[in-house]
Amino acid sequence: MFFLILLVFVLFNSHGLVSSLNNEGFALMSFKQSIYQDPEGSLSNWNSSDETPCSWNGVTCKEQKVVSVSIPKKKLYGFLPSSLGSLSNLRHVNLRNNRFFGSLPAELFQAQGLQSLVLYGNALSGTLPNEFGKLKYLQSLDLSQNFFNGSIPTSIVQCKRLRTFDLSQNNFTGSLPDGFGTGLVSLEKLDLSFNKFNGSIPSDIGNLSSLQGTVDLSHNLFTGSIPASLGNLPEKVYIDLTYNNLSGPIPQNGALMNRGPTAFIGNPGLCGPPLKNPCSSSTPSASSPSSIPFLPSNYPPQDLNNNGGKTRKEED
Ligand SMILES: *[C@@H]1O[C@H](CO)[C@@H](O)[C@H](O)[C@H]1NC(C)=O
Numbered sequence: 001m002f003f004l005i006l007l008v009f010v011l012f013n014s015h016g017l018v019s020s021l022n023n024e025g026f027a028l029m030s031f032k033q034s035i036y037q038d039p040e041g042s043l044s045n046w047n048s049s050d051e052t053p054c055s056w057n058g059v060t061c062k063e064q065k066v067v068s069v070s071i072p073k074k075k076l077y078g079f080l081p082s083s084l085g086s087l088s089n090l091r092h093v094n095l096r097n098n099r100f101f102g103s104l105p106a107e108l109f110q111a112q113g114l115q116s117l118v119l120y121g122n123a124l125s126g127t128l129p130n131e132f133g134k135l136k137y138l139q140s141l142d143l144s145q146n147f148f149n150g151s152i153p154t155s156i157v158q159c160k161r162l163r164t165f166d167l168s169q170n171n172f173t174g175s176l177p178d179g180f181g182t183g184l185v186s187l188e189k190l191d192l193s194f195n196k197f198n199g200s201i202p203s204d205i206g207n208l209s210s211l212q213g214t215v216d217l218s219h220n221l222f223t224g225s226i227p228a229s230l231g232n233l234p235e236k237v238y239i240d241l242t243y244n245n246l247s248g249p250i251p252q253n254g255a256l257m258n259r260g261p262t263a264f265i266g267n268p269g270l271c272g273p274p275l276k277n278p279c280s281s282s283t284p285s286a287s288s289p290s291s292i293p294f295l296p297s298n299y300p301p302q303d304l305n306n307n308g309g310k311t312r313k314e315e316d
């Protein structure tokens with residue numbers, strides 16, 4: 001009798017007839033099923049015979065709970081399933097440079113401990129849900145080089161810990177939400193370039209004293225004058241305002257001072273130093289310095305499909 005039971009046990013186990021995979025493993029198996037192509041076999045060890053997903057490629061657990069799913073640059077072709085949101089301890093999602101399409105599943109925002117969501121260089125589309133504001137721990141949001149559209153949800157200003165915010169090279173429209181600069185107090189990196197944002201540049205962006213590197217608002221449809229408060233940004237910050245529809249004099253203070261004309265070109269209505277068309281002249285001439293031919297002929301990059309164009313990001 002005992003032998004029989006043992007035999008049955010051994011048979012069941014060795015043939016995987018008894019699946020003891022935990023719930024989080026099942027959630028990730030459904031992620032695997034939403035991937036139609038995995039040409040490099042990156043998910044080949046995602047095996048439902050395992051008890052937990054913790055040994056699977058790209059999966060990191062802490063105390064047997066999945067905290068990170070990181071599978072960058074693997075040519076994965078598929079969509080993002082709602083089941084990812086059921087990973088209650090999920091903190092990091094990095095699926096950059098794959099071929100994911102479709103929209104962000106609303107359920108993803110149930111993973112409220114999410115600290116980083118890095119999805120750049122895919123073919124994702126649709127709008128950003130207002131649920132973003134629920135992600136109180138979000139520090140890094142990089143959705144660049146996709147096909148997202150619509151406007152930035154107003155709730156984003158509740159993401160007080162957000163340090164990296166990169167929406168560049170998408171199809172976003174609308175104006176920046178009220179309180180953008182007042183709310184995102186931790187912001188260190190801001191790149192909204194190559195979209196269709198319009199309206200004026202909020203003056204409270206000048207209060208974001210942790211910003212570093214380039215604050216890139218270029219290649220959008222921003223209108224109105226440049227708020228003098230932008231000059232309050234740290235002196236080392238480079239503010240790229242090129243190719244918008246800004247107008248009026250360029251404030252000459254702080255971080256806006258001592259810039260060459262290259263930070264401002266492509267805005268026919270801007271005047272005064274460092275541009276050569278004086279503000280008094282209401283009709284800039286055809287040879288106006290606002291169209292200085294400083295740029296290489298392949299600039300601006302037009303190909304939003306991840307080839308060429310802007311330097312590809314390769315950091316991990
Ligand atoms: C999953 O693991 C079981 C047991 O280790 C093995 O027999 C089976 O071939 C594996 N399945 C896949 C798809 O790799």
Ligand SMILES: *[C@@H]1O[C@H](CO)[C@@H](O)[C@H](O)[C@H]1NC(C)=O
Pocket residue numbers: 146147148170171304
């Ligand atoms: C952006 O939207 C326009 C239509 O509004 C469309 O023609 C274009 O292909 C879209 N571009 C991207 C990169 O999604």
Ligand SMILES: *[C@@H]1O[C@H](CO)[C@@H](O)[C@H](O)[C@H]1NC(C)=O
Pocket residue numbers: 126127149150151173
């Ligand atoms: C976003 O793009 C989709 C598909 O191109 C379109 O149907 C939808 O109206 C767009 N939404 C917004 C807010 O532009």
Ligand SMILES: *[C@@H]1O[C@H](CO)[C@@H](O)[C@H](O)[C@H]1NC(C)=O
Pocket residue numbers: 173174175198199200
């Ligand atoms: C911004 O563009 C949208 C259409 O995408 C338009 O409805 C809205 O009025 C514009 N806002 C401003 C301030 O120009």
Ligand SMILES: *[C@@H]1O[C@H](CO)[C@@H](O)[C@H](O)[C@H]1NC(C)=O
Pocket residue numbers: 182204206207229232
């Ligand atoms: C933003 O900075 C200005 C001065 O630079 C200050 O008057 C204002 O109170 C600040 N706003 C917030 C919300 O901190």
Ligand SMILES: *[C@@H]1O[C@H](CO)[C@@H](O)[C@H](O)[C@H]1NC(C)=O
Pocket residue numbers: 221223224245247269
């Ligand atoms: C640029 O701004 C001016 C007003 O300053 C407006 O009349 C014009 O329509 C805008 N152009 C675009 C392409 O938004």
